């Protein structure tokens with residue numbers, strides 16, 4: 001999965017990410033073309049668009065014709081509305097708490113609802129505000145996280161005495177969509193379809209059914225696509241690797257983000273010198289080292305200490321010693337080309353080398369989502 005190479009763009013920050021608007025747009029177009037014209041794509045921009053910047057990403061997607069955005073919290077939805085995102089529906093996947101009800105109404109957000117009691121809450125909210133609030137009922141089909149475990153009969157009983165808010169969507173979320181050694185997705189889908197059938201048999205019309213996020217799109221679990229899918233990771237260029245005997249992956253998306261840090265110093269170390277807190281690295285020979293202006297406070301995982309690599313002067317080179325809060329030390333013995341003020345690449349492509357979030361995640365003992373979301377607010381976002 002090669003990175004988009006962003007040529008000779010440089011920004012005057014110690015650590016910054018370059019986000020390619022065009023690559024985000026291309027990824028969105030690719031998701032749309034894979035699901036086809038009859039399936040809407042809700043663009044997941046929660047967690048500051050997985051570190052890419054929710055507002056800028058939302059603007060790009062809306063300009064591309066996105067009709068739905070999805071966020072985690074009411075607060076994230078309010079931020080987008082307050083910044084001028086008015087053309088798209090905003091699904092709040094984490095639902096709302098009682099004190100957030102007024103904001104749901106005022107900012108025209110569409111909450112996911114996770115319990116029968118909440119159907120009554122949202123109905124009262126609609127009655128009280130005089131606004132026709134639409135909500136999406138989330139079914140816990142087996143993930144055991146958010147969503148109601150109520151039976152179809154219980155859901156129907158609640159719907160029959162709520163008349164103000166309207167159920168616009170029925171949704172669930174898969175726990176193991178990329179895992180072809182597990183039957184969990186089929187089990188979840190069967191449970192979800194049983195609920196839907198029962199509602200349909202009782203005359204309930206639900207405009208949108210949605211169950212699929214990136215992995216269920218990428219691996220072509222078409223029976224889970226319905227009329228709407230929720231794509232996050234794919235927009236940012238990633239699909240998780242599958243387990244087991246998976247079908248061909250259909251998405252052709254590429255990372256849109258390059259992460260750079262500048263050298264604060266370059267110097268020579270004698271053989272035997274220790275590097276960083278705890279003296280966990282000892283120079284086995286005389287070495288040239290570089291000290292980067294980025295550390296775990298910027299999102300360089302502490303777990304990358306003595307394990308991770310960065311790209312310096314076009315070559316992969318190791319991180320030496322422990323990653324500190326604001327600094328990371330790297331080996332520069334392979335080059336004399338870099339001096340204080342020059343940049344290295346933490347994530348992205350430089351020369352022949354690429355480091356992507358999945359590779360970094362493997363070394364750091366985590367997942368690519370975690371890497372992207374951890375690039376902190378201190379790291380400036382630059383859009384190209």
Ligand SMILES: *Cc1c(COP(=O)(O)O)cnc(C)c1O
Pocket residue numbers: 044046093173212213214215230231232233234
């Ligand atoms: C985050 C999230 C998504 C997006 O998942 P990706 O794997 O990033 O596509 C979809 N649905 C729900 C409920 C989520 O929380």
